[in-house]
Amino acid sequence: MKEVVIVGGGTAGTMLANRLARDAAPEIAGGELRVTVISNKEEHLYQPGLLYIPFRLKKPEELMRKVKEVLHPSVRLIFGEAVHIDAERKVVTTDGGQRFPYDYAVIATGSHPEPDQIPGLLEAGHIFYTVDGALKLQQAMDTFQGGKVVIAVGLPHKCPVAPLEFTMMFEDWARKKGIRDKTDITYCYPLARPYGTESVANMAQREFESRGVHIETFFLMEEVDTKKKELVSIDGRRIPFDLLVVIPPHKGSTFSQKSGFSDEEGWMPTDRNRLNLADQTDIFVIGDATNLPISKAGSVAHFESEILAANLVDRIRGGPGERLYHGKVFCFIETGLDKATYIAFDYANPPNPVTPSKPVHWAKLSYNNMHWVNLQGIM
Numbered sequence: 001m002k003e004v005v006i007v008g009g010g011t012a013g014t015m016l017a018n019r020l021a022r023d024a025a026p027e028i029a030g031g032e033l034r035v036t037v038i039s040n041k042e043e044h045l046y047q048p049g050l051l052y053i054p055f056r057l058k059k060p061e062e063l064m065r066k067v068k069e070v071l072h073p074s075v076r077l078i079f080g081e082a083v084h085i086d087a088e089r090k091v092v093t094t095d096g097g098q099r100f101p102y103d104y105a106v107i108a109t110g111s112h113p114e115p116d117q118i119p120g121l122l123e124a125g126h127i128f129y130t131v132d133g134a135l136k137l138q139q140a141m142d143t144f145q146g147g148k149v150v151i152a153v154g155l156p157h158k159c160p161v162a163p164l165e166f167t168m169m170f171e172d173w174a175r176k177k178g179i180r181d182k183t184d185i186t187y188c189y190p191l192a193r194p195y196g197t198e199s200v201a202n203m204a205q206r207e208f209e210s211r212g213v214h215i216e217t218f219f220l221m222e223e224v225d226t227k228k229k230e231l232v233s234i235d236g237r238r239i240p241f242d243l244l245v246v247i248p249p250h251k252g253s254t255f256s257q258k259s260g261f262s263d264e265e266g267w268m269p270t271d272r273n274r275l276n277l278a279d280q281t282d283i284f285v286i287g288d289a290t291n292l293p294i295s296k297a298g299s300v301a302h303f304e305s306e307i308l309a310a311n312l313v314d315r316i317r318g319g320p321g322e323r324l325y326h327g328k329v330f331c332f333i334e335t336g337l338d339k340a341t342y343i344a345f346d347y348a349n350p351p352n353p354v355t356p357s358k359p360v361h362w363a364k365l366s367y368n369n370m371h372w373v374n375l376q377g378i379m
């Protein structure tokens, strides 16, 4: 029997497992294939929904389902922390000492923010990238009656557009709450423009300027001065705040960092088309865990899992499994509380945001609700 072992039961791992369960149903039913997911969490969190919690537009319970409920019943689910992958013996080991031999292993352990990299941040700032952080920010916004708002970004981080979305939604929210004239908004970004890619940066610049959002470029966060309530950059700039929202730099999982394969930040060296781990033919990496030069986004996890599932099924059936991933990404971008744009791009074709509109915003809301269907790997 062939064994596929997937480490991580988030978006990428779940989509891949469910696709395999459907596409290789005859092999699974015939006992020729087993798909195993090792998950260190019992709940699957739809992370893009976190953006809406501070504005009271989503509740945490709407974003969570049991991992075992979102996985196809033919997938074996193991709860535990994967701690080691032995590429020579082809075994993944968990913290409980359980060993999972594999024919094909897939690393889908995601990424996480590292607030500790910025001293003072956890004490004085807000991070909406976790449920607790988003709820804490919601409470702060409930009582916010105007003042200096600073939104600052560290690189790299998942969902590159989320900080832009939060800023434009916040500006709209402050207007609708009637406190915009008492509110200064500053957006701090580490590069020369407010976003990495030129076309999206131009869109953000236009939107920010038309709404009076100040932009601080080349702003690399050093620390938060909690006494003075100032955000300090490595070149000594100090920006005072009443409300500080930070998207801290991210790293790959501890599993990746300790695997012996990753770079210092925990990103796994991954073939940009075949998605195999560098120099390995039977270990693959999908989702945020890769070192690929594309967005760390759920849509990437979706497109990668589609390609990898097709290749694994082909290989299990004796074929070469040669479909290639070309860097496809699709992201909606909220430009306020009732308008949005979107970008679609790949390695060869840069993004080109469409004019923001209400229908695109409604499409994003529908897409959010469709996540649970998407996870099933049928679209």
Ligand SMILES: Cc1cc2nc3c(=O)[nH]c(=O)nc-3n(C[C@H](O)[C@H](O)[C@H](O)COP(=O)(O)OP(=O)(O)OC[C@H]3O[C@@H](n4cnc5c(N)ncnc54)[C@H](O)[C@@H]3O)c2cc1C
Residues within 6 Å of the ligand: 007, 008, 009, 010, 011, 012, 013, 038, 039, 040, 041, 046, 047, 048, 049, 050, 051, 080, 081, 082, 083, 108, 109, 110, 111, 128, 129, 130, 158, 159, 162, 253, 254, 255, 286, 287, 288, 289, 296, 297, 298, 299, 300, 301, 330, 331, 332
């Ligand atoms: C605020 C916010 C907004 C976002 N908005 C969007 C958006 O609009 N569009 C979009 O496309 N994307 C968006 N994203 C990004 C998207 O959620 C991620 O890119 C996506 O979840 C990545 O999938 P993944 O499977 O790689 O990682 P995850 O979904 O994070 O899953 C990784 C899983 O692996 C588990 N794991 C880690 N280590 C181990 C281990 N050792 N053993 C077992 N399990 C382990 C983790 O606990 C986790 O469950 C957003 C993210 C955030 C935070």
